[in-house]
Amino acid sequence: VQDLIVTSSLNGLLHGMLLFLLAAGLTLIYRLSGTLNLTHAGCYMLGAFAGYEINRRYGFWHALWLSPLLIGGVATAVERHGMHRVRASARAYGPNADLLVTFGLGFVITEVVRIGWGRAPLTVGVPTGLDLPVTVLGTSYPAHRLAALGLALFIGCVLLPLLTCGRVGRMLQASVPATFGVGCGLAAVVGVIAGPALATDANMAGLILPILFVVVVVGGLGSLAGALVASLLVALIPIVAATIDVSIGSVLARLSWVPGLRLLSFPPTAGSMLDEIWRLTVAQLAPVVPFLLLVLVLIIRPHGLIVRRAP
């Protein structure tokens, strides 16, 4: 049992840190330009695939700096020569034009990757020297995942404060294209790190985008601290939920003393759709728990956990 707890909390921490880095890039771009970058998941996926190609030829460590540089450079150019024009003349383009363009770019990226690399997941090479298990708190854990966690923590705790505060941060935040490049490059780094640790396939952008949105909305749009809290919540809550093997019906039966809920505690007729819902366990619901969290937060705190300022 201890093995399971250590392994899943390390996995959750890794997942949470990667989500935080993605959300941080999105937040930086949003704060400065007011554009919600819907291509962000696309940049993450492009980073992963560029990382895979570089990794295959020159190794993981070269992929780690080359891929984000590439993606960040392209993103800077796109912002400088395309997005900028669309945003500057909002009169001719209407209020949502920048969102439309980023959405279109994300869609095209997904389709290009699907056609170019196929639907099957790729096996990304583990960095040399790290393909062995290490022992953490008496539990064996893959060393490359631990390295990925360390990298993510390093970027989150050292690089990110450098990019947001101080002299470099102020210089960076004077330029929308540069921030765009840094944000997208950050997404690409996450893609490269996630390559060996999580799955790399053409579906990864579509899978991460809703989760990323949950993090941003739950944390509060524009708030980095909120994004950190929300990403850890979003990564850890499904892991906890996956261990709860209690069905919805039995929870409702326990709650039958609440006056309004007594009606719900009756077991529905076997085989009906209601019966199927009653038989669902919390563990089965784990993949949609982040989405339920968003709905809950929208109801009780529509501006997110940490409100930076009125948007």
Next chain:
Amino acid sequence: MSPTGNEPKPAALLLRMLMWPAVLAVLLALPHVLPSESALPLLCLMGSTVVFALSYNVLLGQTGLLSLGHAVFYGVGSFIAAHTMNVAIKTGWPLPLPAIPLVAGLACWALALTVGWISTRAGSAVFAMASLVICELLAGLIWLLPSISGGIITSRSQLFVINGWRFERPIEVYYLMVAWCLLSALLLYGLTRTPFGRLCNAVRDNPERAELVGINLHPVRALAVGFAGLFAGVAGGLATINLEMAQAASFSAYQSALALFAVVIGGSGHFLGPVMGACLVVALQVGLSGVTDAGLLILGVLFLAVAVFQPTGIAGMIMRFRPVGARRPLVADGPPSSSQPAPARAGATT
């Protein structure tokens, strides 16, 4: 509100009044002109997509809300339609097939008002994100229920029969589709002419100013989501009638993107833009699906090109070539465009 020079000439007014009957006549005559009946299911698919795109334009074109998960109402509508049809067949309720989209639409209206109320409180950027997440939530829940995750198969010809309409022949389904399409289009067009429609336009054009003059943004946006959901549900019901099944793919991000593509490519600034866009997108999708694997990529590139180089879409392109007398400012129907005459713009800012 339009400057004196812009009032339409009598000829243009007559043309506009004759448009609806003319469209009806063309649509009714179309199956008799076409060489075979095999094109009818394609036309029916276009019909349901047209209603779906028009409903989406209530959000994007009229209210300025970008939704990334509009398919949730389409999917729920199609599942409710299929379920209602199966229950009606089993229990023998006197529920005729033409009423099925209404059932789906009303159910989606309730859902959309709820979803709209909770997701539009924190502004349009949060709404864009929340709409995608709520669509994924519903899709994920559908996958968890084994009895419906594979889709619901139904039959359109076993319901209560009125006046001998059994809906066994494709042409009967086609006429049903035409009737619902025109009814939805008329109602949605009427919606843009109501005070509520104008409130939506005000919220779209300048949320800060709208708030300053005393418009409460949240209920306007929530009601707009409600109306959009109502007609997306109708579209889902129509799709179920056409395919005789509801499928989980209706909830996919591609279905949401389809509505967005249709509206933007057609042009959100004119009421008929989404209609043209939906027909074009469906034709492209069906035409390219047998030829190449890159159909969606081509659609995406087309969308991107339109969004960057022709932001008013096909409708905007056509409007540019209209005779001067027939020109109206686009203010009532869409985002401010470059074809708007200068005096109106100056008048609006003072």
